Every structure is written in structure tokens, then in C-alpha cells.
Amino acid sequence: MRLTFIKTLVELAQSDPRIVLLTADLGYSALEPFRDQFPDRFINVGVAEQNMVGIATGLAESGFIPFVYSIVTFASLRPYEFIRNGPIAHQLPVRIVGVGGGMEYSHNGLTHFGVEDIAVMRTQPGLSVFAPADAQQTQTLVQATWNLKGPIYYRLGKDDRTVVPGLEGAFTIGEAQLIRKGKDCLLISMGAVSSETAAAVVQLTSAGISCAHAVLASINPPPKEKFISLLSSYANVFTVEAHYIQGGLGSLVSEFIAENAIKTRLTRIGVTRTPDSITGDQASLYDRYGLSPQAISKRVAETLKLSGVAC
Amino acid sequence: MREIILKESFRAHVGHIGSALCIVELLEALYGHIIKADSPLNPERDRFILSKGHAALALYVAFYFKGWISAEQLSTFCGNDTTLGVHPEPNTPGVDFGTGSLGQGLSFATGAALAARWQKSKRRVFALLSDAECNEGSTWEAAMFAAHHMLSNLCALVDLNKQQAFGYTKDVINLPRIKEIWQGLGWDVHEVDGHDVEKIVDTINALNFVNGRPHVILAHTVFGKGVSFMEGQIKWHYSPLSEQELSQALLEVNKGK
Numbered sequence: 001m002r003l004t005f006i007k008t009l010v011e012l013a014q015s016d017p018r019i020v021l022l023t024a025d026l027g028y029s030a031l032e033p034f035r036d037q038f039p040d041r042f043i044n045v046g047v048a049e050q051n052m053v054g055i056a057t058g059l060a061e062s063g064f065i066p067f068v069y070s071i072v073t074f075a076s077l078r079p080y081e082f083i084r085n086g087p088i089a090h091q092l093p094v095r096i097v098g099v100g101g102g103m104e105y106s107h108n109g110l111t112h113f114g115v116e117d118i119a120v121m122r123t124q125p126g127l128s129v130f131a132p133a134d135a136q137q138t139q140t141l142v143q144a145t146w147n148l149k150g151p152i153y154y155r156l157g158k159d160d161r162t163v164v165p166g167l168e169g170a171f172t173i174g175e176a177q178l179i180r181k182g183k184d185c186l187l188i189s190m191g192a193v194s195s196e197t198a199a200a201v202v203q204l205t206s207a208g209i210s211c212a213h214a215v216l217a218s219i220n221p222p223p224k225e226k227f228i229s230l231l232s233s234y235a236n237v238f239t240v241e242a243h244y245i246q247g248g249l250g251s252l253v254s255e256f257i258a259e260n261a262i263k264t265r266l267t268r269i270g271v272t273r274t275p276d277s278i279t280g281d282q283a284s285l286y287d288r289y290g291l292s293p294q295a296i297s298k299r300v301a302e303t304l305k306l307s308g309v310a311c
Numbered sequence: 312m313r314e315i316i317l318k319e320s321f322r323a324h325v326g327h328i329g330s331a332l333c334i335v336e337l338l339e340a341l342y343g344h345i346i347k348a349d350s351p352l353n354p355e356r357d358r359f360i361l362s363k364g365h366a367a368l369a370l371y372v373a374f375y376f377k378g379w380i381s382a383e384q385l386s387t388f389c390g391n392d393t394t395l396g397v398h399p400e401p402n403t404p405g406v407d408f409g410t411g412s413l414g415q416g417l418s419f420a421t422g423a424a425l426a427a428r429w430q431k432s433k434r435r436v437f438a439l440l441s442d443a444e445c446n447e448g449s450t451w452e453a454a455m456f457a458a459h460h461m462l463s464n465l466c467a468l469v470d471l472n473k474q475q476a477f478g479y480t481k482d483v484i485n486l487p488r489i490k491e492i493w494q495g496l497g498w499d500v501h502e503v504d505g506h507d508v509e510k511i512v513d514t515i516n517a518l519n520f521v522n523g524r525p526h527v528i529l530a531h532t533v534f535g536k537g538v539s540f541m542e543g544q545i546k547w548h549y550s551p552l553s554e555q556e557l558s559q560a561l562l563e564v565n566k567g568k
Contacts, residue, residue: 020429040429043460051418051452058422061408062354062430066422082449085412086419090401 001157001192002030002099004135008142009067010034013041016065019146022056023069024049026099031069053079056094057086065093065146071105072098072114072155080120087151088126095146096153101131101191102242103275103285104158110275114155118190119247121153122219129219131155133194134162136169137177141217144171157192164194167215174221178230182212184309185236185300190216190249193242196286199293200240204300209309211300222252231262236307238267238300242291245270267303269296312339312372313537313564315385319368321557323389325397329535329547331369333472333505334439337530340511341437341468342373351379351405357434358407358423362416363441363470364398370406371395379405414447416440417467421453424465424525435520439468443475446484451496457525458497465525466518467498470505472534476548490529498527505530537564 010033013019020041021034035042045052049070056066068075075098076083087094098117105112121129128148132138138156145152166179176188180201189197194215201211214230216223231237237257241249250268257266271289278288286292290299312335320328341359348356361370368388374380380395387393394403398411408419420438427434444450457465471489473480480486493500499518503510511530518526534548535541538560552560 043425045456046452046459048449048452048456050415050449051421051456054415054418054449054453055422055425055456057408058419058424058436059426059429061358061419061423062426064426064429081412082415082418085409085415089409 001132001135001138001160001162002027003160004138005097005142005156006030006033008139010037012143012146013038018063018065019067020059020064021067021069022052024052024074026070026074049074049078050082053082053086053094053096057082057090057092060087060092060094061090065095067095067097069097069099071100071112072117073112076114076117076121076153083127083151084124088124091126091150093149094151096151097156098154099156100158101155102193103282103289104192106282106285107279109277109279113275115242115244115271116247117155118219118243118249119251122247122252126150127220128152129155130217131191131219132157132171132217133167133189133191133215134164135160137164137167137171137217140169141171144173155191159192162192162195164215165198167194171217173218174224175218176214176216176223176227176230178212178214180211180213182210184210185238185304186212186214186230186234187238187240187300188214188216188249188253189240190219191242193240193286193291196291196293197240197296200296200300203293203297207301209301209304216249219252222256227256228260228262231257231264234264236267236304236309237264238269238303240291240296241270242286243270245272265307267299269299312369312376314561315372315375316368317552317557317560317564319385319388321552322386324551325389326547326549326551327365327368327397328552329541329544330363330366330441330472332538332541333532333534333536334366334369334470335536336506336508337439337468337470337511338369338373340508340515342377344512345515346437355432355434358420358436360408360410360416360420360436360438361399362410362438362444363413364410367397367399370399374405413441413444414449417450417453420465420467421457421462424457424462425460427464428462435464435466437466437468439470441475442469442471442473442480442486445469445486445489454493454496454498461523462525463523464520466515466528467525468528468530470530470532472532474534474543474545474548478545493527493529497524499524500527500529502529502531505532506536539563
């Protein structure tokens, strides 16, 4: 999604000189189109994420719209207090772009896994948080949100080849996108793992389980009324996220169900334990942590069986 | 300024008095002679960041003398329903950047200086840091960036009062070669007596804000300056004043007038 993101940013920057791009020494073979077209609006600040956010705060106070770029963990966790005391406290239009949510940086290990960024970002009422599911949605999402008031956190997937069938770039702020209808249960996914979720839905359908699938990219602002009717239609709801189950999508949906007194059972599918140093490609890691299509479909089927849904 | 700092901190029953007293002359120099800002809302004003945010009372008093806040507003310091807290809050008029977490101000200042350069503006950016803030790694991230990009419109001032919250800097993290450290990073370094307004003003006025390296003024100050029983005493980083101590302190600062 990063190449699509940069392509979109270049297009936006052509018509708005306030847009500038800062990177903390990452983005090789991704950020060059922006750097080459706007060399005076691009800075590699060095490996210094806190300073990058501090600089962006200073730039935004003077009227710029700085995008700051790094891998999810380095964009969110390392400079978190700077984000809080800078763009959020001052309500300045800094855009924090984290690439590689979940375990997309696979062989790079835990330091590169973005599995708690949504949790910490979502706690900040003054920060918009968006997590697109594929390249096409990244484009429409960035086009729809880049000029919002206040700061934004974008959690992007790394791979531009990810396609979530049926999504086709749909995005509305404060809404989930229903990409497949079904009657037995509802799966809600966030980010690039929506692709694995969609594959799981296909497997479940083949096994005779009719699943609806919604993608939630608008984390803050969260979805509202339409989401109530969607959730209310299902006795079993599953959230799927390449993120710890605490604090992320599963927590968001739990809160929503509880506060709106929706009668449904929620199962949170996500990372439930600290990664244990066993490395591999993303598919092997997702299998290990229960996020492969097979693992997702197995979990859904078993849960439905336990709750008495005939399948 | 010292009299108001003492009276307001006594009324509010809060500490950080020594930290505020030692930057009185630095703020007098900056807000009285250096900073070009006819209004806190003018986008072309020079920017100032009190990175050592815990000395905010001194900043509010500078704003009062500047006419940016009234005596009535100043008397709300650390009361209820006021933005005038212990640290500068972003929504207080005149506060260009809120601070309170040490080590963040120089980054904000660096971004503001870069913005001025990109916008081809002559505005300058000043950031006042404490010596304890030099413990924070982020201070040096900003220092390296500003030097690399030759942000000559940036001037950091480091209040070398030689102590911090829980000890003397020489015992906590000693920086005997702080001048060489800033020089080594590529800054234009100057040392002044932080209580000599004329020297501070002359030093800053002689800086080249158009070309060259970013500037740092190493200001040698006395913690708790002007009140004998506070000077150089760790206790007065946090302690509020008793009525008796206030009387004595006021006698001393007024004697010096």
C-alpha cells in the first residue's frame, strides 16, 4: 500500500504546497517519487523518530501539512509522547504514516511487528486513526482524509499487491464497508489481514457457512448508527486483526456492542501472545498466530459449532 | 519580575520557584529586547519555546509585562479554570508551543525554524532549555538535525543553573564539556552570564540569523537567583514558600532593585 500511498501523496502535493514529507531514514524504493518531484519538500531527518514528529509539529504550526513516515512501530511507539504532546495537544495537521501493520515485516521479527499501534493511537480522542485494507482503499481513504483538521495516524500495509475482493476502494469516514453478505455470522476485519479474512470467508462458504464480511478502516472516528444495525443482525460476530486482541479492532467492537446493548456474541481473532522469536514469512507467522485463512476459518467454524449454529 | 514570581507562587502554593527565578534576566532580554512579536497571533512573529516548561510562571510574568495577559489573568496562576498552569499549555495566548515533558522543545523549535526557512521568512526561533534537559536524547536528535541543515534562524539558550530535580547536574549526569559538545555537533556556541541582560542582548544581537550555523547561548545562571536561601538549593526545585520565607524573599529581591 505504500507505493499507492506515495503516488496519491504526490498527486495531492501537486495541488497543495503545504504538503511536505519527512522520513526517519526509511522508505527506500518507495518514497523516491515524492523526493524526486518535490526535493524542497522532502527531508530525511535521520534515524530519529521523536525529532521527526517534533519537527513536524513545528512545521505544522507554521501552516504546513507534514506527513511523517516510518515502519508502524517506529512511527507510533517510539515517538508516542511527542505525538501526544505535539500534534495532538496542539491540534496540528501532522499525518503519521506507519507502514507494515501486523507481521508484514515477517523475518525482521518482533521489533518490526505493528501489533499494538492501533491500541495506543485509538486512546487519543484528538487523533484520527485510519487503517486501509488494500492499495485501492488506501488511495480513496487518503484522498478523503488528508485535509481533515487535527492530526491523523495512517496504518498502512506494506504490500501493494494485496487486494480485498469486493472492497473496490470503498471508504467512508465513520463507517464500515460491508463487502460480502451472509446470514450465519459476521466477520469484521481491519487492515491488510482483510485479505486473509476474505479467503477464510471463501473457505467457510465452501463448508456451508454463510459469512458476511465487513472491513473497518475508520478506527477514529469509529462507526456509528449503521454499525448498530449491522451488528444487530448477527448472533455471532468475529473481529480479525493483525494486532493484539487487546485495544484494537476487537476492543473497539466490544465497546460498541456493550454501549449499544447489542445482543450478539463477539469472538476476537488476533494476536494473543508476545511473539516468541520464531521467524518466518508472513504466511507462516499468520498460521502460527492464528491469522492465516485456515486458522481464521477453523476458529470461526469451531465457535459457531459450539454456539449451536448448524454447519 | 522576581517579586511577582514570589507572590504568585506563594499565593498558588506551588514550587518550581528557583527554576523560574534563574531565567528572569534571560526572559527579560528575550521579551524586552530580542523577540519581534507585536502580537502573539501574528504569524510572522519570532517564536519562543520554553522547553524547560516548569519555569512557566516566569514566562507568564514576561507576558504580563508585554501586555499579553492582565494582572487579573496572572492571578489565576495554578487556580481553577485557567490555562496558566505549572507548565505552558498550548492554548495560552503567547505560548507558541506547550511544553512540560523535557526534551521536546528543541525539536518543536527546529521544525519552526525549518518552516521559516521554507517559507522564506525572516522570523527567528528561540528555545530555552535547562541543563537537565541535556540528559534527554531527543534534545541531541534536534541539535544534530539543526546543525546539519544549518538552521541559522534558530537560537537555543541553555540555562546552566547546575542543578536538577533530584540532585546537582555534576552528580547526576556531569557535562563538563558541554561547550565542546555543542561545538562538536556544529553549533555556533556563546557563553554569557545569564543574569546580565545587556550581555545577553548584545550576544544575541550579534548573531547571524541569516547564514551559518544554529546558535546556542550557554547561560551561566544561579538557581533561585536573588533569594539567598534558595540559591543553589535542591529543595527549591519543588518547595512552595511559607509566609515567613516569602517576606524574607521579597525583602531580598526588592533590596536589589
